[in-house]
Amino acid sequence: MASVPSLASTLHQRITDALSAALPEAGVVDPLLRRSDRADFQANGMLALAKKLKGNPRELATKVVEGLPTGDVIQDVEVSGPGFLNITVADAAITRTLAARAADDRLGVPFAKAAGTTVIDWAQPNVAKEMHVGHLRSAVIGDATVKILEFTGEKVISRHHIGDWGTQFGMLIQYLIEHPHELDHKDGASGEEAMSNLNRLYKAARALFDADAEFKERARRRVVDLQAGDEETLALWQRFVDESKIYFYSVFDKLDMEIHDENVVGESGYNDMLAETCRLLEESGVAVRSEGALCVFFEDVKGPDGNPVPLIVQKSDGGYGYAATDLSAIRDRVQNLKANTLLYVVDARQALHFKMVFETARRIGWLNEDVHAVQLAFGTVLGKDGKPFKTREGETVRLVDLLDEAVSRATDVVREKAEKVGLSEQEIVENGRQVGIGAVKYADLSTSAARDYKFDLDQMVSLNGDTSVYLQYAYARIRSILRRAGEAKPVAHPELALAPAERALGLHLDQFGETLHEVAGSYEPHKLAGYLYQLASLYTTFYDQCQVLSDQNAPELVENRLFLCDLTARTLHQGMALLGIRTPERL
Numbered sequence: 227m228a229s230v231p232s233l234a235s236t237l238h239q240r241i242t243d244a245l246s247a248a249l250p251e252a253g254v255v256d257p258l259l260r261r262s263d264r265a266d267f268q269a270n271g272m273l274a275l276a277k278k279l280k281g282n283p284r285e286l287a288t289k290v291v292e293g294l295p296t297g298d299v300i301q302d303v304e305v306s307g308p309g310f311l312n313i314t315v316a317d318a319a320i321t322r323t324l325a326a327r328a329a330d331d332r333l334g335v336p337f338a339k340a341a342g343t344t345v346i347d348w349a350q351p352n353v354a355k356e357m358h359v360g361h362l363r364s365a366v367i368g369d370a371t372v373k374i375l376e377f378t379g380e381k382v383i384s385r386h387h388i389g390d391w392g393t394q395f396g397m398l399i400q401y402l403i404e405h406p407h408e409l410d411h412k413d414g415a416s417g418e419e420a421m422s423n424l425n426r427l428y429k430a431a432r433a434l435f436d437a438d439a440e441f442k443e444r445a446r447r448r449v450v451d452l453q454a455g456d457e458e459t460l461a462l463w464q465r466f467v468d469e470s471k472i473y474f475y476s477v478f479d480k481l482d483m484e485i486h487d488e489n490v491v492g493e494s495g496y497n498d499m500l501a502e503t504c505r506l507l508e509e510s511g512v513a514v515r516s517e518g519a520l521c522v523f524f525e526d527v528k529g530p531d532g533n534p535v536p537l538i539v540q541k542s543d544g545g546y547g548y549a550a551t552d553l554s555a556i557r558d559r560v561q562n563l564k565a566n567t568l569l570y571v572v573d574a575r576q577a578l579h580f581k582m583v584f585e586t587a588r589r590i591g592w593l594n595e596d597v598h599a600v601q602l603a604f605g606t607v608l609g610k611d612g613k614p615f616k617t618r619e620g621e622t623v624r625l626v627d628l629l630d631e632a633v634s635r636a637t638d639v640v641r642e643k644a645e646k647v648g649l650s651e652q653e654i655v656e657n658g659r660q661v662g663i664g665a666v667k668y669a670d671l672s673t674s675a676a677r678d679y680k681f682d683l684d685q686m687v688s689l690n691g692d693t694s695v696y697l698q699y700a701y702a703r704i705r706s707i708l709r710r711a712g713e714a715k716p717v718a719h720p721e722l723a724l725a726p727a728e729r730a731l732g733l734h735l736d737q738f739g740e741t742l743h744e745v746a747g748s749y750e751p752h753k754l755a756g757y758l759y760q761l762a763s764l765y766t767t768f769y770d771q772c773q774v775l776s777d778q779n780a781p782e783l784v785e786n787r788l789f790l791c792d793l794t795a796r797t798l799h800q801g802m803a804l805l806g807i808r809t810p811e812r813l
């Protein structure tokens with residue numbers, strides 16, 4: 227495993243050095259190097275610097291140029307405009323760098339210099355409830371984030387903070403006691419069957435709870451038993467959790483995601499810590515009693531009436547809520563799991579909750595300069611009409627139905643081309659799954675998480691535009707060229723001059739590692755999606771402009787172009803895998 231410095235970073239270093247040599251009194255200055263349309267790169271850091279030191283930017287730029295070694299990496303550098311540097315990279319340097327990437331399993335991507343431990347809270351559905359599109363977003367963004375962070379060398383611990391505790395369990399358990407066969411089914415029941423049982427029971431229990439005051443009272447007493455740890459009650463509660471897990475896992479499986487049981491630590495997992503958490507908060511004065519409840523107040527959090535709205539850690543009846551659990555989870559993640567970073571992939575509508583929870587944890591010192599917490603907040607999934615996604619009857623859309631629909635649409639798309647490609651029925655079905663699930667994930671990951679997005683299946687499975695299918699086809703097309711190449715193999719030939727489309731593709735391939743580190747640092751998987759889409763587009767241009775397998779080409783040219791094809795395919799494959807999306811070999 228050898229990490230490969232990108233051409234941009236090599237250039238960056240060289241210009242920084244030349245700048246320091248030309249202007250020692252300025253110290254280390256960022257030359258502000260960017261990709262550019264005029265040349266390959268442009269550096270305009272000289273402008274602001276000369277202005278600051280009251281010098282002449284063109285003169286400074288000229289001095290920097292004199293100090294820059296040329297010949298190997300830099301083919302040409304010139305001063306332009308008021309004092310920019312335009313830099314053209316040598317073709318041989320591009321091919322050599324790419325060859326070094328190709329020789330490495332990790333495509334030359336370095337590990338992060340300062341890797342730490344991140345505990346990431348993602349995919350957190352609620353027991354006895356159907357999963358909805360919000361849970362889809364947390365799962366899709368979380369899964370990609372885990373993979374990206376791990377790829378950079380970060381130690382990542384997942385926590386699925388499922389909603390498995392609360393007063394509603396009194397009602398559910400009491401109903402099950404009175405109707406003991408409601409959750410029965412054959413062994414090996416499907417996730418859907420488990421969910422439909424739970425759903426039916428939930429509705430029936432709720433109806434009885436609302437209609438029958440005596441049942442309501444029995445349900446209330448059942449909550450007390452549950453909280454007191456009564457064994458029979460706990461065993462029934464466990465049944466709800468287990469049934470729900472059958473369903474959750476079936477959805478995650480459909481989503482082609484691996485969720486490990488040891489990482490499912492729901493709200494109930496922190497029960498033993500709640501009292502202590504409250505004690506610590508109260509003793510330190512971070513939380514105070516107000517009308518019997520234990521509260522934390524904030525300067526800037528006020529209700530519509532102008533009165534402060536506190537974070538309630540313990541209710542006046544002694545009950546603990548969502549905040550107490552999250553504060554306990556922070557203690558656990560920091561003190562036991564030794565996290566440096568706590569990441570929460572949760573709906574933006576919970577932003578105020580997390581703001582208050584994090585601020586509370588900071589006040590008491592559980593979060594500090596060494597440990598910080600971030601909510602990777604995501605927006606709402608909208609229907610085609612731009613309103614929050616609902617069925618025609620106004621109910622939340624069942625996630626499973628959506629996924630099935632996506633797979634069925636994708637299968638149609640795959641089938642249309644299947645004959646030409648010679649796919650068997652089994653391959654059509656398998657590819658349909660990979661394309662359909664990929665489409666749903668990509669639609670979610672290709673816009674910034676914070677934004678709302680429209681769930682539009684027609685657009686998602688379209689072959690044109692910024693979709694996963696487009697990327698998957700680009701990949702499959704390259705794989706088919708490599709198969710058709712027969713004896714000819716991908717071999718880099720740095721002695722060959724590159725066509726403009728080859729240079730553009732090559733320079734973009736070289737940016738893979740930097741893009742990944744940027745994406746990992748800012749938790750922005752959409753920037754990886756953007757990178758991959760651009761890669762596929764540049765490949766398409768290359769493919770249109772440069773014949774790969776042609777008798778007219780010298781064998782070295784064929785090999786070098788196959789080399790570019792191969793590295794593009796590997797980069798696409800790796801990038802898509804980090805987004806949790808498969809790339810079928812034949813499509």
Ligand code: ARG
Pocket residue numbers: 347350351352387388389552555570572
């Ligand atoms: N179960 C919650 C929901 O469905 C999300 C949990 C988010 N994580 C957390 N630590 N609070 O909205």
